[in-house]
Amino acid sequence: MSDVAIDNKLLLRMYRRMVMIRLFEEQVNDLYTRALMPGLAHLYIGEEAIAVGVCEALRSDDYITSTHRGHGHCLAKGAAIDRMFAELLGKEAGYCKGKGGSMHIADPDTGNLGANAIVAGSAGIATGAAFSSKRLGNGRVTVCFFGEGALGQGVVYEVMNMAALWKLPVIYVCENNMYNEYTHVSEAAAGDILARGPAFGVPSESVDGQDVRAVYSVTQRLAERARRGEGPSFLMANTYRFMGHHVGDISREYYRSKQEEQTWKSERDPIKVATEAILSQNIADRAALGRIQAEVKAEIEKAVQFAMAAPYPNVDEVEQDVYA
Amino acid sequence: MPETAVAVRELTLGEAVREALAEEMRRDPRVFIMGEDVAEAGTAFKVLGGLVQEFGTDRVLDTPISEAGFTGIGVGAGMTGMRPVVDIMFGDFAGLIMDQMANQAAKIHYMSGGKWKCSMVLRTTLGATRRSAAQHSQSLHAWFCHIPGLKVVMPSTPYDAKGLLKSAIRDDNPVVFYEDKMMYKLKGPVPEDDYTIPLGVADVKRAGDDITIIATSSMVQVALGAAKLLEEHGVSAEVVDPRTLWPLDEKTLIDSARKTSRVIVVDEGYGRYGVTAELAAMIQENAFFDLEAPVKRMGAMHVPIPFSPPLEDATVPTERTVCEAALALCGK
Numbered sequence: 001m002s003d004v005a006i007d008n009k010l011l012l013r014m015y016r017r018m019v020m021i022r023l024f025e026e027q028v029n030d031l032y033t034r035a036l037m038p039g040l041a042h043l044y045i046g047e048e049a050i051a052v053g054v055c056e057a058l059r060s061d062d063y064i065t066s067t068h069r070g071h072g073h074c075l076a077k078g079a080a081i082d083r084m085f086a087e088l089l090g091k092e093a094g095y096c097k098g099k100g101g102s103m104h105i106a107d108p109d110t111g112n113l114g115a116n117a118i119v120a121g122s123a124g125i126a127t128g129a130a131f132s133s134k135r136l137g138n139g140r141v142t143v144c145f146f147g148e149g150a151l152g153q154g155v156v157y158e159v160m161n162m163a164a165l166w167k168l169p170v171i172y173v174c175e176n177n178m179y180n181e182y183t184h185v186s187e188a189a190a191g192d193i194l195a196r197g198p199a200f201g202v203p204s205e206s207v208d209g210q211d212v213r214a215v216y217s218v219t220q221r222l223a224e225r226a227r228r229g230e231g232p233s234f235l236m237a238n239t240y241r242f243m244g245h246h247v248g249d250i251s252r253e254y255y256r257s258k259q260e261e262q263t264w265k266s267e268r269d270p271i272k273v274a275t276e277a278i279l280s281q282n283i284a285d286r287a288a289l290g291r292i293q294a295e296v297k298a299e300i301e302k303a304v305q306f307a308m309a310a311p312y313p314n315v316d317e318v319e320q321d322v323y324a
Numbered sequence: 325m326p327e328t329a330v331a332v333r334e335l336t337l338g339e340a341v342r343e344a345l346a347e348e349m350r351r352d353p354r355v356f357i358m359g360e361d362v363a364e365a366g367t368a369f370k371v372l373g374g375l376v377q378e379f380g381t382d383r384v385l386d387t388p389i390s391e392a393g394f395t396g397i398g399v400g401a402g403m404t405g406m407r408p409v410v411d412i413m414f415g416d417f418a419g420l421i422m423d424q425m426a427n428q429a430a431k432i433h434y435m436s437g438g439k440w441k442c443s444m445v446l447r448t449t450l451g452a453t454r455r456s457a458a459q460h461s462q463s464l465h466a467w468f469c470h471i472p473g474l475k476v477v478m479p480s481t482p483y484d485a486k487g488l489l490k491s492a493i494r495d496d497n498p499v500v501f502y503e504d505k506m507m508y509k510l511k512g513p514v515p516e517d518d519y520t521i522p523l524g525v526a527d528v529k530r531a532g533d534d535i536t537i538i539a540t541s542s543m544v545q546v547a548l549g550a551a552k553l554l555e556e557h558g559v560s561a562e563v564v565d566p567r568t569l570w571p572l573d574e575k576t577l578i579d580s581a582r583k584t585s586r587v588i589v590v591d592e593g594y595g596r597y598g599v600t601a602e603l604a605a606m607i608q609e610n611a612f613f614d615l616e617a618p619v620k621r622m623g624a625m626h627v628p629i630p631f632s633p634p635l636e637d638a639t640v641p642t643e644r645t646v647c648e649a650a651l652a653l654c655g656k
């Protein structure tokens with residue numbers, strides 16, 4: 001693998017983005033706990049390096065599709081935190097005027113085709129976007145994010161087959177956090193996941209999803225490949241969700257042990273992994289990283305205040321946007 | 325309503341569903357449950373807790389997230405000696421399983437000249453106002469009602485849920501059984517004994533003289549609340565629950581319409597080309613000359629269900645809006 005080198009500025013930028021996602025999600029959890037947020041949310045804590053590493057390797061006009069666990073993808077692709085919070089609270093100022101909520105953030109300005117609450121629901125959309133890019137010759141790549149649970153859906157294999165037949169510029173990024181809700185991947189996916197793509201001629205590989213540098217490098221390579229017209233690829237990022245399936249999933253011991261959670265948190269935290277890299281290579285010192293955290297924290301606080309104070313949409317809005 | 329006379333014990337609707345399943349699984353070894361996170365997790369709504377402990381993972385099977393695939397397996401198993409109860413977490417996922425239900429399960433009996441039978445139950449959910457947005461809030465039961473060969477069951481109380489689910493499991497046809505997510509915690513009397521409620525028998529949930537409110541699933545509770553409000557305005561409302569949308573107990577609905585001469589139909593699905601349209605048409609075809617006013621239909625607004633609470637709340641009928649519609653119909 002001839003993966004590209006990562007310069008210091010880029011690593012610090014990715015560090016900041018990961019911290020932003022982490023603090024954003026902690027704030028979401030807090031809003032839920034204090035009964036200030038309607039409904040539920042699926043937190044991305046623990047998986048930040050994937051969204052950040054992938055999206056940093058993309059152009060700003062490249063497309064992504066996201067999932068129910070989508071806040072990290074949207075933020076990594078450039079969404080503004082104040083409008084994200086506003087959407088999560090159902091406010092008019094949100095990305096979707098409050099109509100989408102946590103699971104449906106969409107934003108054409110950042111190439112976000114939409115977060116999708118149907119598992120594998122965006123596989124077709126992502127592949128269709130890649131189809132457009134190829135026909136329109138605009139050089140855009142599409143990344144289709146999904147959890148390993150989506151491997152259960154037939155549509156994934158239908159579109160991978162067509163993407164390979166037609167050499168479409170799409171990267172299928174499978175975030176394997178090992179659990180489909182409350183069921184372990186070993187009970188849901190038979191055989192070798194990485195052998196599935198090659199059966200269609202879709203090159204497939206895995207990456208350490210806790211190491212933002214590794215994710216960035218491999219995505220760079222796969223995106224270049226797609227842009228050269230060489231077709232789709234499949235990337236499995238191995239990771240772990242540190243929190244529950246959703247914010248209300250508090251007692252988890254019937255499906256995974258506290259010990260397992262603790263090991264991932266203490267040994268495989270993507271922010272810790274990046275911190276160690278930054279410190280050991282003398283890219284920045286602890287104080288500098290502390291300043292980044294404080295800055296992000298202040299931004300988050302401001303954004304959440306904005307969202308809390310923002311008005312709900314007018315009730316007439318309910319009938320707008322049904323048709324274009 | 326014999327139920328109140330018999331029962332003292334109260335269960336939630338979720339508990340009633342679980343009890344029906346447990347009793348049927350004890351009675352008939354062919355019955356098994358299949359779906360996502362139905363075993364240790366007891367479903368996303370925590371309705372089936374304890375079943376895997378009693379019946380084991382051979383009869384309470386966790387599946388991959390492969391709705392089309394495991395629904396199809398349910399169809400095949402239901403044709404060949406098993407009695408599957410397939411669990412589809414959110415009714416919105418009807419989109420994923422429609423071919424298996426509409427083109428396979430619904431048709432095999434007829435296409436085979438009556439030779440094959442498909443005895444399966446598909447349990448799924450409906451209902452908005454959980455702040456779950458457009459892909460997890462729909463009430464799409466009309467889709468199944470449209471297809472000859474499928475039966476569609478919509479319980480509105482814990483008592484009905486238990487009796488109807490047992491009948492559904494014993495039926496030799498594919499039956500779609502709808503549970504309203506917002507009703508899982510609703511309590512009501514449920515006898516401990518083995519009773520069934522036949523599919524195709526409506527129930528008058530409240531007798532009245534001035535207006536008939538035909539309501540389904542959680543809208544029955546809304547209609548009962550509206551009936552109370554109407555009482556304060558001196559209007560006596562009869563609430564009729566068809567309980568199964570197909571087979572449909574037309575007679576009970578028509579009799580009530582003739583008696584009161586005014587009818588509102590309330591159902592949480594979309595009105596356009598939906599359940600309320602069908603029921604209103606049926607009433608008008610059969611009781612036209614007994615009616616004092618056109619049949620009024622109330623359902624979800626014709627929009628995808630929005631996330632934002634004030635918008636979402638506007639999309640579904642409430643006790644207040646049903647009461648207002650009833651007053652208008654009565655000229656008050």
Ligand SMILES: Cc1ncc(C[n+]2csc(CCOP(=O)(O)OP(=O)(O)O)c2C)c(N)n1
Pocket residue numbers: 042068069117118119120146147148149150177179180181245360389391413417420
């Ligand atoms: C088609 C479909 N089936 C079931 C669900 C319910 N559901 C929501 S998230 C989820 C698990 C998804 O697991 P995975 O794809 O691995 O993503 P993760 O939650 O681990 O990020 C399930 C079953 C759904 N939203 N869509």
